[in-house]
Amino acid sequence: MDQIITRHRHELKRRTLTVRETGYLTPNMIRMVLHSDELADFTSLGADDHIKLIFDGGGEKPEMREYTPRRFDTERRELVLDFAVHDAGPATDWAINAAPGDELRIGGPRGSAVIAPVFDWWLLIGDETALPAIGRRVEETPAGPRVITLAAVPGAEDEQHFETGALMESHWVHRPVTEAHQAGALLDATRALTLPEGKGFVWIAAEAQVAKALKAHFLDERGHPAQHLKAAGYWVHGDAGASDKSLG
Numbered sequence: 001m002d003q004i005i006t007r008h009r010h011e012l013k014r015r016t017l018t019v020r021e022t023g024y025l026t027p028n029m030i031r032m033v034l035h036s037d038e039l040a041d042f043t044s045l046g047a048d049d050h051i052k053l054i055f056d057g058g059g060e061k062p063e064m065r066e067y068t069p070r071r072f073d074t075e076r077r078e079l080v081l082d083f084a085v086h087d088a089g090p091a092t093d094w095a096i097n098a099a100p101g102d103e104l105r106i107g108g109p110r111g112s113a114v115i116a117p118v119f120d121w122w123l124l125i126g127d128e129t130a131l132p133a134i135g136r137r138v139e140e141t142p143a144g145p146r147v148i149t150l151a152a153v154p155g156a157e158d159e160q161h162f163e164t165g166a167l168m169e170s171h172w173v174h175r176p177v178t179e180a181h182q183a184g185a186l187l188d189a190t191r192a193l194t195l196p197e198g199k200g201f202v203w204i205a206a207e208a209q210v211a212k213a214l215k216a217h218f219l220d221e222r223g224h225p226a227q228h229l230k231a232a233g234y235w236v237h238g239d240a241g242a243s244d245k246s247l248g
Contacts, residue, residue: 004201004227008112010043014054017079019102022095026158028128028177030083030095031070034104039077044069045112047137048205048232054105055090065091066234066243068132069109071139079106082135084128086177089241115230120198121146125190125214127180128153129234130205131160137203138162146196152186152206180206181237183213190217201228208233208244215247 017034025031044051050066057063071080083095094104122145124134134149141147143165152173153159159172171193175185186206202224204214215231218224233244 002116002118004116004118005230006114006116008045008114010109010111012108012110013038013041014105014107015039015042017104017106019098019100019104020078021100022098025082026153026160028085028154028158029131029160030085032081032083032095032098034079034081035077036079037077039072039079040074042069042072042074042079043112044072044109045114047140048133048203048230049109049112051106051108053091053094054107055094057090063090063241064107065089065241067091068136070132070136082132084131086128086180113230115201117142117145118199119145119201119228121148121196121200123148123150123193123195123200123202125150125186125203126205126234127151127186127207127210128158128177133203133205135160135162138164138166138168141166148193148195150186150189150193152180152189181210183210186210187213187217190214191221195222199228200224202230204229204231204247205234208236208247211244211247 015038017036020035021033052064055063067081070082138147145166147166148169150171154177155174173185173189202218204211211231211233231247236242
């Protein structure tokens with residue numbers, strides 16, 4: 001069997017970054033540009049890599065939250081992060097109130113999972129928290145493969161546009177943030193999709209139970225090969241700060 005996902009380990013580093021720019025990309029997404037000379041050797045090989053944002057909450061241990069490096073430039077020493085504005089937590093609170101000159105500590109990425117470029121098409125499904133990884137994957141896909149995206153957001157004003165050399169097809173589902181933990185909207189839209197011929201890779205990231213339901217749909221209802229699918233619970237309803245990246 002050909003190896004589909006190759007895992008790379010990186011030297012684990014902590015860096016202190018400074019906010020260079022910040023503002024609302026959409027009503028429910030903040031985009032921030034951070035800078036530091038410590039980013040000269042920053043490495044992120046996978047579109048869905050994650051770093052840890054470190055916040056001193058006054059307790060014995062700092063609070064940490066995982067975020068996708070949306071874009072980075074080692075020559076410019078810049079890192080771009082997108083923050084979905086949802087239930088208040090240390091990262092959301094910080095992002096809402098951050099201003100140029102503020103500092104942020106990060107750790108990682110600890111590693112990267114690189115998917116072999118052997119597919120005729122990609123299907124990327126997720127909610128607001130998955131948009132940074134979806135956007136990065138779309139933008140990093142070269143001409144040739146077809147890319148299909150399906151994302152759930154509160155409304156049309158929260159839809160994003162991605163530049164890519166690939167042939168792209170976008171689908172959006174609108175539902176309240178309060179229903180983001182319910183699989184119905186994304187599952188119905190997924191069932192309505194007609195997928196292309198050829199070898200395809202399905203990538204899913206959303207609330208843990210939503211991601212599990214979508215994964216089950218592809219494996220059980222469509223018979224999609226398990227080795228050509230990756231699903232992750234980027235958050236867990238009712239458990240602030242939790243995630244489930246072990247869905248496969």
